[in-house]
Amino acid sequence: MSVLAPTPSGLALKSPGCRDAPVLKERGQREVFCGLTGIIWLHRKMPDAFFLVVGSRTCAHLLQSAAGVMIFAEPRFGTAILEEQDLAGLADAHDELDREVERLLSRRPDIRRLFLVGSCPSEVIKLDLTRAAERLTQRFAPRVAVQNYSGSGIETTFTQGEDACLASMVPDLPSTEAEQLLVVGALPDVVEDQLLGLLRDLGVPSVKVLPTRTADDELGIGPNTRFLLAQPFLGDTAAALSRRGARHIPAPFAFGEEGTTEWLRAAAIEFAVDAAVFERVTAAPRARARKAIAAAAETLCDKSIFFFPDSQLEIPLARFLARECGMRPIEVGAPFIHKGVVGSDLDLLPYGPTLSEGQDVDKQLDRCRAARPDLTVCGLGLANPLEAEGLATKWAIELVFTPVHGYEQAGDLAQLFARPLRRREALRL
Amino acid sequence: MKLTVWTYEGPPHVGAIRVATGMEGLHYVLHAPQGDTYADLLFTMIERRGQRPPVSYTTFQARDLGSDTAELFKIACRDAYQRFQPEAIIVGASCTAELIQDDPGGLAETMGLPIPVIPLELPSYQRKENFGCDETFLQIVRTLAVPCERTPEVSCNILGPTGLGFRHRDDVEELSRLLEELGVAVNVVAPMGSRPSDIARLGEAHFNVLLYPETAEGAARWLERRHGQPFTKTAPIGVGATRDFLAEVTELAGLASVSTDESRLRLPWWSSSVDSTYLTGKRVFIFGDATHAMAAARVARDEMGFEVVGLGCYNREFARPLRRLAEEYGVEALITDDYLEVEKTIEALAPEMILGTQMERHIGKRLGIPCAVISAPVHVQDFPARFSPQVGWEGANVLFDTWVHPLVMGLEEHLLHMFREDPEFHDAAGPSHHAGHGPVKLRLVGEDEPVAPTPVNDGAVVWLADAEKELRKVPFFVRGKARRNTEKFAAEQGLGEISVDTLYEAKAHYAR
Ligand code: SF4
Numbered sequence: 001m002s003v004l005a006p007t008p009s010g011l012a013l014k015s016p017g018c019r020d021a022p023v024l025k026e027r028g029q030r031e032v033f034c035g036l037t038g039i040i041w042l043h044r045k046m047p048d049a050f051f052l053v054v055g056s057r058t059c060a061h062l063l064q065s066a067a068g069v070m071i072f073a074e075p076r077f078g079t080a081i082l083e084e085q086d087l088a089g090l091a092d093a094h095d096e097l098d099r100e101v102e103r104l105l106s107r108r109p110d111i112r113r114l115f116l117v118g119s120c121p122s123e124v125i126k127l128d129l130t131r132a133a134e135r136l137t138q139r140f141a142p143r144v145a146v147q148n149y150s151g152s153g154i155e156t157t158f159t160q161g162e163d164a165c166l167a168s169m170v171p172d173l174p175s176t177e178a179e180q181l182l183v184v185g186a187l188p189d190v191v192e193d194q195l196l197g198l199l200r201d202l203g204v205p206s207v208k209v210l211p212t213r214t215a216d217d218e219l220g221i222g223p224n225t226r227f228l229l230a231q232p233f234l235g236d237t238a239a240a241l242s243r244r245g246a247r248h249i250p251a252p253f254a255f256g257e258e259g260t261t262e263w264l265r266a267a268a269i270e271f272a273v274d275a276a277v278f279e280r281v282t283a284a285p286r287a288r289a290r291k292a293i294a295a296a297a298e299t300l301c302d303k304s305i306f307f308f309p310d311s312q313l314e315i316p317l318a319r320f321l322a323r324e325c326g327m328r329p330i331e332v333g334a335p336f337i338h339k340g341v342v343g344s345d346l347d348l349l350p351y352g353p354t355l356s357e358g359q360d361v362d363k364q365l366d367r368c369r370a371a372r373p374d375l376t377v378c379g380l381g382l383a384n385p386l387e388a389e390g391l392a393t394k395w396a397i398e399l400v401f402t403p404v405h406g407y408e409q410a411g412d413l414a415q416l417f418a419r420p421l422r423r424r425e426a427l428r429l
Numbered sequence: 430m431k432l433t434v435w436t437y438e439g440p441p442h443v444g445a446i447r448v449a450t451g452m453e454g455l456h457y458v459l460h461a462p463q464g465d466t467y468a469d470l471l472f473t474m475i476e477r478r479g480q481r482p483p484v485s486y487t488t489f490q491a492r493d494l495g496s497d498t499a500e501l502f503k504i505a506c507r508d509a510y511q512r513f514q515p516e517a518i519i520v521g522a523s524c525t526a527e528l529i530q531d532d533p534g535g536l537a538e539t540m541g542l543p544i545p546v547i548p549l550e551l552p553s554y555q556r557k558e559n560f561g562c563d564e565t566f567l568q569i570v571r572t573l574a575v576p577c578e579r580t581p582e583v584s585c586n587i588l589g590p591t592g593l594g595f596r597h598r599d600d601v602e603e604l605s606r607l608l609e610e611l612g613v614a615v616n617v618v619a620p621m622g623s624r625p626s627d628i629a630r631l632g633e634a635h636f637n638v639l640l641y642p643e644t645a646e647g648a649a650r651w652l653e654r655r656h657g658q659p660f661t662k663t664a665p666i667g668v669g670a671t672r673d674f675l676a677e678v679t680e681l682a683g684l685a686s687v688s689t690d691e692s693r694l695r696l697p698w699w700s701s702s703v704d705s706t707y708l709t710g711k712r713v714f715i716f717g718d719a720t721h722a723m724a725a726a727r728v729a730r731d732e733m734g735f736e737v738v739g740l741g742c743y744n745r746e747f748a749r750p751l752r753r754l755a756e757e758y759g760v761e762a763l764i765t766d767d768y769l770e771v772e773k774t775i776e777a778l779a780p781e782m783i784l785g786t787q788m789e790r791h792i793g794k795r796l797g798i799p800c801a802v803i804s805a806p807v808h809v810q811d812f813p814a815r816f817s818p819q820v821g822w823e824g825a826n827v828l829f830d831t832w833v834h835p836l837v838m839g840l841e842e843h844l845l846h847m848f849r850e851d852p853e854f855h856d857a858a859g860p861s862h863h864a865g866h867g868p869v870k871l872r873l874v875g876e877d878e879p880v881a882p883t884p885v886n887d888g889a890v891v892w893l894a895d896a897e898k899e900l901r902k903v904p905f906f907v908r909g910k911a912r913r914n915t916e917k918f919a920a921e922q923g924l925g926e927i928s929v930d931t932l933y934e935a936k937a938h939y940a941r
Contacts, residue, residue, distance in 0.1 A: 029505065030488040034464025052432075056524035056553060061439040062467045080430045084554045087528070096430035104432060120462045120525035123491070153464030154491040154525070190902040288933055292940040362512060381469030381481065388479030408933045411940040 002275040004268050017347040018315075021355055023337060028360025031381055032310060032335060033397075034153030035161025036117065037066045041401065042165055043076045045186040048112040048214045050104065051077040053151070054097065054129060055119030066397075076111070078104070082121055093127055094135075101136055105144060112143070112215040115165060118150035145215060147172070157335040159233035159311045159400065162186060166210055170240035176220025180206040181267055182246065184237055185230030188403040195230070195254065195406055198264055201281045204271045210237070221246055226270055228263065230254065230405065232345070233312035235338040252344040253313075254405045255413060256320035257289035262344070285407035292411025293324055296418040301326035303374035303421065309333040309359050310379050310396035315342045317377075317399065319349040325414055329353035330371045333364065375421060392420045435768040435788055437743035437806055441551035442523045443468050444561020444644075448569070449519060450482040450592030451621030455569075456515035458506045460498070460533050461523035463488040475809050476593050485509040489526075499531045506537050510544070516625040517573065518542065519565065521549035545625070547572045557766075559643040559718070559744055562591055566620050567647035573628040574656065579635055583682045584614040586634040588649055588660070589641030590621035595721070595805040597621060599818035600640060604665065607821050608638070610689055611675065613682050620645075632656040636681040640664070640820070643718050643744060665820045666724035667828065668696055668732050694822040696829045700733060708833070714739040714780040716763065716771055716789055717804025719747030721819070723754050725784050725803045728828055730758065739763060739778050741771070743786075768792075782836060787811070799835035803828075890919045891926045899929045914939050 036059055039051040053059050060079035067075075080100050086093040097116075105111060114136070116129045129148040136146040149168035151161040166184065181204050183195065192209060199207045210227075212219050223245035229238060231253070238248050251266035252259045261282055268278050305327045307314040314334045321327040331354040339346065356364070361382075368376060369389065376386055376393045383393040394417055404413040442459060446468050449457040459465070466486050472478045487505045489498045510518065520533040534548025547568050551561050566588075587604060590597035601622065605615050616634035617627045631652060637660040639649045649660040659681055665674035672687075679687045699705065713735045715725050719742035729735040740755045741763030742748070748764045755762035763774050772792045775783060783789045783800040787808045793800030802811050803819075818824040892900070896915075903911045911932070918935035919927050 029486060030463040031466045031469065031486075032463050033467055034462065036464065054430075057433075057436060057438075057440040057557065058442075058465055058524050058553070060433045060436050061443065062464060064435055065467055065471060075434060078432050078434045081433050082430060082554060086430050087554060093430065100430055100432045120464070121528060124494070124525055124528045152491075153462035154489065154494065157463065190899075193902075284930060285933070288937040292937040295940045362508070379470075380474050381466060382473070384473040384477060384479055385481045408936065411937060415940070 004265060004273060004275045004278055016351045018349040018351055018353070018355060019339065019343055019346040021346075021351060024354055024356040026356060026358040026360040026363070028358075028363065030157075030335075030359040031308070031361040031379055032359070033066060033158040033379070034062070034120075035151035035156030035158065035164055036062060036119065036153075037158055038151065038161030038165060039063060039077045039117065040067050042162060042186055042211075046113065046211055046213065047076075048110060049076065049115060050108065050111045050113070051115045051117055052101065052104065053077070053079040053117045053119055054122045054127060055079055055082065055117075056121045057081055059119045059121075076108075082125075087125060090125065090127060093125075094132060097127075097132055098136065098139075101146075105140060112145070114140075114144050114146045115168075116146065116148040117161075117165075118148065118152055118155075120152045120154050123150065123152050123154060145172070157309075159231070159313075160236075160335075162231070163234050163236045166234060166237040167240040169211065170221065170237065170244060173244070174218075174220045175244075176222045177224055178206060178220065178222070179224040180208055180226075181271065182208050182210055182219075182221075182225050182227040182241070183230055184210045184227050184234055184241070186211055187230050187405060191403045191405045191409060194408055198281060198285070198407075199267060202264065202268050202271075202273045202277060204267055204273070228267055229341060231313075232316050232338075232342050235336075235341050238341065248340075250340075250344050252319065252348055253316040253342075255313075255316050256324045256410045257286050257293060257407060258324055258348075259316065259320055259345075260289065260405070260407050260410065261286060266344075282407075289407040289410040293414045296411065296414035297325040299418040299421050300414065302328065304328045304330050304371070305417075306330045306368050306371060306373035306376045307332045307334070308361075308364060308368075308376070308378035308382060308396070309335040309356070310377070311400050312336060312338075312342075313396075313399055314377070315349065315355075316345045318353065319345045320413070321417060322350055323348060324410075325417070327375075327417075330373050331356060331364075331367060333357075333359065335359070375417060377417075392424055394420050433767075437766050437768070437786065437788065438558035439468070439471075440524055440553050441556045441558060441561030441564070442521060442549075442553070443471070444558040444563070444591075445519065445521060445549055445551060445565040446472075446482055446484055447558075447562050447591040447593050447644075448565045448620045449484060450478070451590060451594075451597075452483075452619075452623055452625070454516040454624040454626070455483060456509050456513050456518050457482075457484045458502070458509050458518060458520045458533070458537070459484055459486050459523060460502050460505075460521070460526035460531060461486045461488070462490070462525050465523050465525075471593055475807075476812050477809070478592070482592070483513065483515070487526075494529065498526075498529055499536055502531055502533055502536055503540060506540060506542070510542055515544065517545040517547060517569070519547045519549055519569065521551055522553075524553035527553050545572055557744075560746070562644035563647045566591075566645055567651055569620070569625070569628055570631065570648040571651060573625055574631045574652070575629050576656065577630055577632040580614065580616060580633050582614050583612070583684075584616040584634045585636050585638050585678070585682070586616050586631055586658075587618040587638045587640055588645040589639060589643075590618065591641075591644050592621065593805075594621070594641070594644070595802075595807050595811065596817060596819045597641075599816050600820045600824070602816070603818035603821035603823050604638065604640065607665070607671070607675065607689065608678070611678060611682070611684065612688070613678060613684075632658070634658060636660060638678070642720055642747070664720050664724050666721065666824060667728035668694065668825045669727060670724055671821055671825065691822060694825060696732060696825040699826075699829050705734070705833075708836070709734045711735045711782055711836070712738045712778075712780045713782045713784055714775055714778055714789075715803070716741045716743070716783070716785040718742055718744050719751045721804035722784075723751060725828075726754060726758060728825075729784065729832075732825070733829070733832065735782070738780050739774060741765065741774070782832075784832065801832045801835050890916050890924065893926055893928050896927045896929045896932050899932055911936070 133146045133148040149164040221244040225246035252262040254260040254263040318329045318332045333356040337357045520537045537546045639660045652658045663674040665671040743766040752762040784803045790800045915935040
C-alpha cells in the first residue's frame with residue numbers, strides 16, 4: 001500500500017500563485033444579482049421544498065426575470081408581496097404571513113420544507129422571519145419544517161443566497177458520531193451522481209450531501225464529519241458546519257481535469273485511500289477529460305480573459321482556464337474573496353492578473369475597455385453592451401445554471417468559453 | 430400581503446427605467462440595493478439593446494443603513510452627472526429605499542447641479558410598472574415643456590413609446606408613415622426617441638397622438654390643460670380602429686377629408702378569402718393590457734370572424750372602459766393581475782385560442798391551447814428583427830399572420846394527438862406501407878422518447894442498465910444524438926456493450 005502524496009509533481013508552479021497577491025478592493029456601484037436568485041436552482045434541487053420570499057414586487061419581478069423562460073405551471077417559489085398596510089403594523093404583517101402560509105400549504109400538500117426568504121424590504125422593516133419560522137414550524141410540524149434565511153440584496157450577492165440557505169439548515173440537523181464525508185452544495189443531479197460514484201469507487205466510507213434531496217433523507221453532523229465544498233461561495237455554510245464540529249477539507253474546486261483530481265485527492269488523503277486505487281479509479285476519466293478539454297483549448301489557448309464579479313466561481317474558473325486551457329487572465333473580479341475557501345485555487349492560479357473584490361462598475365468597465373480582452377465574463381446586464389463595443393463575452397449566469405463540475409463536464413465547461421470565440425470566427429457579417 | 434407567482438407588471442421604478450432608456454440625454458439615479466440592477470437585463474437581453482440603460486443604482490448595503498446611505502446617493506448623483514453629462518436627471522427610490530426615507534429629490538436639489546433635476550414619487554407598495562412610466566413621463570413633461578409657438582404647418586407629437594415596449598419601435602414607424610400620408614408632420618416622438626431638449630418643444634405641436642394610454646395619458650392630459658393640445662382617443666390597432674383613428678386625426682388637424690392610401694392593407698382580403706373559412710367562430714379568450722386587449726377584441730370579432738368568449742386586463746387603472754366593452758361583447762370582464770386566476774378562467778372557458786401575453790402563452794402551452802401574443806409583458810421572441818408593428822395597415826396585416834400562425838400549428842397538434850391513440854400508429858405496429866421494417870412512432874416535440882433504444886445494428890450493441898440510466902439524465906432534445914453517437918462509437922471500437930464509461934468516452938470523442 002502506497003500513501004497518496006499531497007502535492008503531486010505535476011502541480012508544481014513555474015510562477016508563484018496568487019494567494020498573497022494584492023487585492024484591489026472596490027466599494028462603488030455594483031451590477032450583480034441579489035441572493036434571491038439562488039431560488040431558481042435550489043427549488044429544482046429540492047423537489048419537496050417551497051421558497052416563499054417575503055418582499056416586494058421588485059423581488060417577484062427579479063425572480064421572474066432571472067428565471068427567464070423557465071415558467072412552470074405553478075413553481076415551488078413565490079413572493080408574499082408586502083403592501084402598504086403590512087408596513088404600517090408588524091403584528092399584522094405576521095398575521096398576514098401566517099394566513100398566506102396556511103393557504104399555500106393547504107393547496108400544496110406535497111411541500112415538506114418551507115423556506116421563508118428575507119428580502120431588503122422585510123429586513124429594513126425588521127420583520128422577524130426567524131420568529132415566524134419557529135411559530136410556523138410548531139404549527140405545521142411534523143408535516144412541514146419551516147426555516148428562514150436572507151436572500152436580500154443588502155446582505156447577499158447572487159450565489160450567497162444558496163450559502164445562506166444551506167447555512168440555515170445546519171443548526172437543525174441531528175447530531176451523529178458517524179465517520180462520514182459530506183459534499184456541500186446544490187449540484188445538478190448528473191454531476192452529483194458522478195462525483196459520489198467516484199468517491200465511492202475510491203472507497204470513501206460514507207458520503208452524504210447537503211442539501212438532501214428530500215426532507216426524509218437522513219443527514220446528521222458531528223465531530224467525525226469531514227466536508228468538501230462543491231462550490232466556492234459556501235463560506236457561511238462552512239462556518240456553520242465547523243461550529244457543529246465538522247472539519248473542512250480545503251481543496252481546489254472540481255472544475256476541469258486538474259481541479260476534479262485535486263478535489264478528489266484531498267478527500268482521498270483524508271480517508272487514506274491507497275495511491276494505486278486512486279490511480280485506477282481516476283485514470284480513465286482523467287484521460288477523457290483531458291481529451292475533451294483539448295478540443296476547446298485549441299480555441300482558448302493564449303487568449304486573454306477578464307472576469308467581472310458575479311458568482312464567486314471566478315477564481316477557480318480562472319485557475320482552470322489558465323492552467324488547462326492556456327488562457328491569460330487579465331483581471332479576476334469576485335464579489336468576495338474568501339481565502340479560507342478559494343485559497344487552494346489561488347495557490348494554483350499563476351501570478352499576474354489583477355485580483356479585484358467588490359465592484360465599481362463604471363471604473364471596471366473603463367479597465368475592461370482599456371485592456372480589450374479576447375473574452376469577458378460578465379452578467380447579463382453588461383454582455384450585449386460589451387458585445388456592441390466589439391468585445392466577446394460569456395454570460396456568467398450560465399456557469400451556475402449548467403452542469404460544469406467534474407471530469408465528464410470538463411469539456412463542456414471549456415466549450416462554454418470557447419463557443420463565443422468560435423461564433424465570432426464563424427460569422428461573416 | 431399577497432402571494433404572487435408571476436407578475437404582469439414590474440415595480441413602478443422599472444416604468445421609470447423604461448422611460449429613461451427610451452430617451453437620450455437623460456439619466457436616472459435610482460436609490461436601490463444591488464439586486465435591483467437585474468432590471469438592466471430586461472433591456473439588454475429581452476430587448477437586445479446594445480447599450481446599458483442610463484441608470485446609476487446606488488447599491489447600498491446593510492452596513493450603510495442608518496449612517497451614510499444619503500451620502501451614497503449624493504456620490505452616485507455627482508458621479509453620474511460627471512460621467513454621463515446628461516441634459517437632465519431623474520431621481521427616485523426603489524421599494525427598499527422608499528422605506529429608508531432618504532428623500533432623493535431633496536438630496537439632489539441641495540447639490541446645485543447645473544441641469545434640471547426631476548424628483549419622482551413612485552409609491553412602490555401601491556403602484557406598478559405602467560404607472561411608473563406614466564408618472565415619470567408626466568413629471569418630465571411638467572418640468573421641461575415650455576410654452577411655445579405652434580409650428581406653421583399642422584403637426585402632432587406621438588406620445589407613449591418607451592423602452593421595452595411591445596412593438597413600440599415599429600408602431601412609431603408605421604404611425605409616422607400614416608400621418609405623413611395624411612399630410613400631418615410629426616413634431617416630437619416621446620419618451621422614446623426624444624431628448625430633454627425635445628420635451629421642451631412639445632408645445633409646438635397642434636395636437637397629440639396618444640399611442641399608448643398606459644404610459645402617457647397623464648402627460649397627454651396635462652398638455653391638453655396647460656398647452657391647449659387635444660389628444661387622440663383611438664388606438665389604431667386593426668382595420669376599423671385605424672380608419673377611426675385617421676378620421677379623428679383628420680378632424681384634429683382641421684383637414685378637409687381623410688386622404689389615405691389603403692393599398693398596403695391586406696387583412697380584409699386575407700380574411701375574406703375562402704381559405705380563412707375555418708377561422709369562423711373560433712372561440713378566443715383575450716387578455717393583456719387594456720388598450721391592446723380592447724383593440725384585439727374588435728379585430729377578433731369584426732375582422733377575423735372569431736367569437737370572443739372572454740376579455741380581460743391586468744391593469745386596474747383601465748378597468749372601467751374594459752368592463753364596458755366586455756358588456757357590449759356579452760362576456761364577463763376579468764380584471765386581475767393574478768396569473769392563477771387567469772389560468773383558472775381559461776381552463777373553465779376552454780377557448781380554442783388565446784390572445785394574451787407571454788404568461789398566457791405558458792398557460793396555453795400547459796393546457797394545449799394555441800396562443801398568440803398581443804400585449805406586454807413579452808419575451809425575447811416578441812422583439813423580432815423584422816418590421817412587425819401592431820398599429821396601422823401593416824399592423825393589421827401582422828395581426829392576421831400572427832394570429833393565424835399558431836392555429837395552423839394547433840391543427841397539426843390535434844392530428845398528432847389523434848394518431849397517438851390510433852391503433853394503426855401504435856408502437857408495436859409498423860405503418861402498413863413500411864411492412865417488414867421497424868416500428869415507427871409519432872412523437873410530440875418535447876415528449877420523452879423511449880429510453881431503451883433500438884440498436885443501430887440489430888442488437889449487436891447492448892446498453893447496460895447503468896448506462897441506460899445515465900442516458901436518461903441527458904436532456905431529451907440531445908438524448909437522441911447522444912444515443913446515436915455512443916452506439917456509433919461502440920460499433921467503431923468493436924464493443925459489444927455500452928457502459929457508463931463508453932457513454933462518456935464517446936462524449937469526449939465527439940466533443941466539439
Ligand atoms: S435587491 Fe432586495 S429588493 Fe431588490 S430584488 Fe433583491 S431582495 Fe428584493
